[in-house]
Amino acid sequence: MPKKNIVVVGTQWGDEGKGKVIDWLTDRVGCVVRFQGGHNAGHTLVINGKKTILRLIPSGILREGVPCVIGNGVVLSPVALTQEIEELESTGVDVKSQLVVSASCSVILPSHIALDQARERAKGKNAIGTTGRGIGPTYEDKVARRGIHVCDLLDKDRFWSKLEPLVEYHNFLLTNYYNEEPVSAKESFDEINKAFEKFGSLVADSASVIEAVKNKGESILFEGAQGTFLDIDLGTYPYVTSSNTTAGAASVGTGMGPLNIESVLGITKAYTTRVGAGPFVTELHDETGMRLAEKGNEFGSVTGRPRRCGWFDALILRRSARMNSLSGLCLTKLDVLDGFDTVKICVAYKLNGETFTEMPMDSDLLEQCEPVYEEMPGWDVTAGIQNIDNLPEAAKNYLVRVEELVGVPISLLSTGPGRTEIAVLNDPFSEETAVNAAGEI
Ligand code: GDP
Ligand code: IMO
Ligand code: MG
Numbered sequence: 001m002p003k004k005n006i007v008v009v010g011t012q013w014g015d016e017g018k019g020k021v022i023d024w025l026t027d028r029v030g031c032v033v034r035f036q037g038g039h040n041a042g043h044t045l046v047i048n049g050k051k052t053i054l055r056l057i058p059s060g061i062l063r064e065g066v067p068c069v070i071g072n073g074v075v076l077s078p079v080a081l082t083q084e085i086e087e088l089e090s091t092g093v094d095v096k097s098q099l100v101v102s103a104s105c106s107v108i109l110p111s112h113i114a115l116d117q118a119r120e121r122a123k124g125k126n127a128i129g130t131t132g133r134g135i136g137p138t139y140e141d142k143v144a145r146r147g148i149h150v151c152d153l154l155d156k157d158r159f160w161s162k163l164e165p166l167v168e169y170h171n172f173l174l175t176n177y178y179n180e181e182p183v184s185a186k187e188s189f190d191e192i193n194k195a196f197e198k199f200g201s202l203v204a205d206s207a208s209v210i211e212a213v214k215n216k217g218e219s220i221l222f223e224g225a226q227g228t229f230l231d232i233d234l235g236t237y238p239y240v241t242s243s244n245t246t247a248g249a250a251s252v253g254t255g256m257g258p259l260n261i262e263s264v265l266g267i268t269k270a271y272t273t274r275v276g277a278g279p280f281v282t283e284l285h286d287e288t289g290m291r292l293a294e295k296g297n298e299f300g301s302v303t304g305r306p307r308r309c310g311w312f313d314a315l316i317l318r319r320s321a322r323m324n325s326l327s328g329l330c331l332t333k334l335d336v337l338d339g340f341d342t343v344k345i346c347v348a349y350k351l352n353g354e355t356f357t358e359m360p361m362d363s364d365l366l367e368q369c370e371p372v373y374e375e376m377p378g379w380d381v382t383a384g385i386q387n388i389d390n391l392p393e394a395a396k397n398y399l400v401r402v403e404e405l406v407g408v409p410i411s412l413l414s415t416g417p418g419r420t421e422i423a424v425l426n427d428p429f430s431e432e433t434a435v436n437a438a439g440e441i
Contacts, residue, residue: 005220005260006220006221007263008022009265010245012272012316013230014041014225016227016269018059018225020043020045020059030213030214032068033071035222035250036071036074036225037135037225037243038080039302040241041055043059043301044417047419048418053302060223061099066098067099071210071253075243079192102205106149108134109183110134110191111183114170114181115134115137115178116132116134116137119137122178129305140242159189170183211256222256224246224250226241228319239277265328268402270332273292282310292336293306315358317405327428329403329412330410330411334382335382342375342378345374345401348372351369374401382395382415385413388425388437409425410425
């Protein structure tokens with residue numbers, strides 16, 4: 001059994017293919033733990049042609065016997081979790097034998113969802129384009145120290161004593177500020193209690209569960225949701241989610257100290273996509289963008305919204321590599337670029353007549369940047385390739401160029417949605433020095 005503990009993060013704006021890769025890596029670890037976000041995530045696994053979309057439950061759940069932990073950094077909707085457990089159970093997955101829910105997760109209430117949606121409506125054309133799942137308001141209440149934790153649900157009196165004033169406060173905002181309907185505290189109480197019956201037995205001091213796995217000498221896989229530039233601190237603010245999505249959050253979101261993190265794998269789409277509003281320098285509004293969207297099936301797995309598409313942006317990746325301490329990249333969806341005569345990589349930005357190679361952190365400036373592209377010859381087919389030696393030369397050159405520009409070696413290459421459509425360039429668990437896509441150290 002390998003020893004390394006690995007954090008997996010999205011390096012762009014989410015939907016890079018994290019779920020697929022986590023499922024693949026789970027084969028070799030002692031547990032998988034989600035450390036942030038909530039059911040705004042949508043992680044797709046395709047196994048023997050069968051598609052499973054996970055929202056809250058870690059993407060290791062389809063590997064029998066591997067404990068899957070929802071860590072304390074996650075915001076948890078009891079109703080969404082119950083639905084997801086039931087969906088998986090109906091397909092024969094024994095969820096309860098694997099799933100652990102942290103007693104310290106913040107609870108998403110119906111009034112958080114109402115507030116999220118009311119705020120988006122009030123913002124009109126300036127809306128963030130949230131998933132409408134109550135993520136932002138729940139994190140707000142957590143930071144304001146008035147939130148409800150999963151452990152509060154264990155005692156009904158305690159739960160009600162915290163819920164009633166909180167819903168009253170939410171209703172004040174909903175009715176007086178947003179002119180919306182109030183939410184019933186009693187109905188929320190009943191709905192959550194009912195949902196809790198389904199997973200109450202899975203609640204634990206999750207940090208101790210993970211610690212026990214570590215003490216057995218087994219690896220821990222930390223599963224990130226969303227992507228680096230949706231990070232509340234490091235992303236394209238305010239067009240971000242409300243959690244820290246970068247690798248540093250793996251520690252605080254699970255209760256495992258930072259020295260437990262030995263490797264960070266950055267999941268990176270071979271091009272770029274984004275759902276919702278916000279700056280996106282390489283976005284394509286033309287036929288090429290449509291071709292990427294169609295070939296890549298770029299529609300949100302949770303909301304069904306079309307994803308905005310564009311070429312690979314080396315500037316954002318370089319910043320992502322630094323902010324996450326990336327040890328390796330997993331380049332996904334290379335097959336979506338199959339058949340293009342040429343492919344482009346953004347290597348610099350232009351702003352007010354100046355050219356520069358560092359991504360600005362100010363979203364207003366980023367919005368005004370124009371991409372400067374390098375064009376490379378395309379290739380025929382990479383779909384399904386599992387051995388890098390079988391890649392067309394032009395595809396290999398693309399990988400080498402990505403590595404050069406980002407400054408991080410590619411560990412894994414994904415060439416299709418299926419579990420087995422993956423090539424290993426550098427084993428993410430190995431201690432050996434990584435080679436580049438050309439096979440050089
Ligand atoms: P996540 O949120 O990062 O887990 O990514 P999503 O599951 O939301 O979106 C990624 C989509 O791409 C899913 O539909 C996957 O099945 C699919 N996918 C993952 N890797 C590949 C790949 O290498 N090639 C292709 N064509 N599809 C992929
Ligand atoms: P996975 O884990 C892509 C985006 C939303 C919106 C912004 C804020 O599947 O990669 P929120 O509901 O979180 O307050 O919305 O963040 N967003 C995602 N985009 N993939 C995701 O998750 C996302 N989760 C949130 O579209 O722009
Ligand atoms: Mg997704």
